[in-house]
Amino acid sequence: MYKYDAIDRQLVTERVEQFRDQVSRWQSGELTGDEFRPLRLQNGLYVQRHAPMLRVAVPYAMMNTAQLRKLAFVARTYDKGYGHFTTRHNMQFNWPKIEDCPDILAHLAEVEMHAIQTSGNCIRNVTTDQFAGVAADEIIDPRPLAEILRQWSTFHPEFAFLPRKFKIAISGTKEDRAVTWFHDIGLQLQVLNGEIGFRVIVGGGLGRTPIRGQIVREFLPWQHILTYCEAILRVYNRQGRRDNAYKARIKILVQALGVEEFAKQVEAEWAHLKDGPATLTQAEYDRITAHFSAPAYERADDIELPSEKAFARWVHRSTHPHKVAGYTAVTLSLKQHGIAPGDITADQMDLVADLADRYSFGELRISHEQNIILADVKQSELYAVWQAAKAGGLATPNVGLLTGIICCPGGDFCDLANAKSIPIANAIQARFDNLDYLFDIGEIDLNISGCMNACGHHHVGHIGVLGVDKNDSEFYQVTLGGRQGNEAKLGKVIGPSFSADEMPDVVEKIIKVYLENRHPDERFLDTFDRIGIDPFKNRAYEGRAHGKAKAAQKEAA
Amino acid sequence: MAQLIKNNAVAVDTWKTLELAEGETPEAVALPEGDIIFPFAVWQARKAEIISRYKRIGLLLQPDEPVEEIAVDLDYFIVVALNFPKFVDGRAYSSASLLRQRYHYQGELRAVGDVLHDQLFFMQRVGFDSYALKDGKNAVYALEAGFSSFSDSYQTSTSQAQPHFRRRA
Structure with missing residues (x-):
């Protein structure tokens, strides 16, 4: 991956000192709050619901293990022992103190990291494909x-x-x-x-x-x-x-x-x-380009993997074709059921760093789906990686499945949010906790955003969930049929929004319509494209009071 | 009063900006004596008169007044002042870049309005060479630290025509 040279190091170091000076002038009152705000935002520093939030850039998703260990150090030293990967190649810390941020940035600069332009009205972090450089379908390394x-x-x-x-x-x-x-x-x-x-x-x-x-x-x-x-x-x-x-x-x-x-x-x-x-x-x-030369791959052939069911499932969901024979790209799921999607503890960061050092040339990537990728794992070592990842809670076999949810931090943390998003994700994960069922449902993207700013990319989820605020209560609007990729398009709203309690039922009804109507080999999206939105809509609102009946129900409550 | 920073020092400002009072029009406003910075609308309406009456002419452009409109007039101006109504309004950075790089304006290019310490480095790079630092701000510290936040840059700009990758040894 790219290694800083003199000018890169110099600029990042000078940025730390510039920001230290800005913080101190803000503390002394020389900079007003309004004057300081855009400056701190251009260093990724927000003032949030409970505390400041610092957003650190992971440019085009690439990281080495020294960097990940440094993030673990920051999480332990200045935060509550964890961090959150966003949908745009950043790590967010939710609990730093503003006055600590210059020191945090100085620590990050030591390992060639920064928070430059991770927020504010400027050019943000450039993002790309998490499998860049190794994907079998790559034309050019971006x-x-x-x-x-x-x-x-x-x-x-x-x-x-x-x-x-x-x-x-x-x-x-x-x-x-x-x-x-x-x-x-x-x-x-x-x-x-x-x-x-x-x-x-x-x-x-x-x-x-x-x-x-x-x-x-x-x-x-x-x-x-x-x-x-x-x-x-x-x-x-x-x-x-x-x-x-x-x-x-x-x-x-x-x-x-x-x-x-x-x-x-x-x-x-x-x-x-x-x-x-x-x-x-x-x-x-x-x-x-010389910085991105291929690592020293060994000659290896594609191999037959152990057939143990749990392992096979994980391999099926978590590996991606590699352009070099005998190797594979492994996705470590940060979507363990019941945990905030994209969150990772400092101990998990250290574990991932150890795994990357041992099995993937000391490098890793993060994806906009908020997972971690070890891009260059030998197939013969997949079993060992799986066991270690499983022990660390990083091997939930739900990548690309219903519970591998993309989710913003939502109303639990974010000042902009209209509604909470993490509890919705967790409730849906709890409902679909049976792996056999989850695998039977198959490939499906469920994306949740806590407000219309859409950090959770709900518009391009096959099922999209958007938190909305109605009369100071939190409701959720559901869209269907959105997708990313070459045929990217926006999902369609199915109708009036639902309460938080209704959401697992709504998702289950939508899934049932798919299961009842699917042809063999059809994924959710294929069935949706064939039968249209109406059967889903009708089922989701079946038996649900609306219009006068709803008003009466409200009255009674 | 804003504090004028020019040639690495706090300088005395000899220029006055013509401001239109309520009800005054560019066509009818009285043109005062002295070194005057004229708003674009007054320049447009009274160009011939201004050229005949004044030896030294200044012009004030708002961010939505395109530099293309004065490109042919640039030789008349000793000073062009670009206004920042708010420091987060970044349009004047493009205006400055165009004036210097495309229209080769050689006179004084002054940042006026909400001009603050932490934007001086960027302003200098796009081609400003004088700065009306906002009233109440520390001009001495701005001179000491505001222009030297970074010792080099990656991109091309007015102050550095070559990108860093073309300057590598």
């Missing part, structure tokens, strides 16, 4: 360009105060695993006539106004990645709305102008920047 984008976006002087936050995702595989259709900029790497380049998608996003991105340019050679992004950002910085935070994302600008006009303006801007000094050089591409 990580070198992701690192180049990281450097370019870090302290970009023109784009530090955008109308709103700005997220870039880049993927280089046949099957998109980076949600590129739902980012401010989505870049899909491809090869055209032997030339490496990418398709540029702009104006996608989930959140309050979920919109699928649109293609602004079908193909652009890789050398132009920075100048083209610069052109997009400049058009946005100048014209994006600043009068209303809810209408300030680039997706609103693209909708207002129309994608043709937006593309025209970007191309006009780019004409001035094209082939300028920010054009990437082969030397720079090669220099960065």
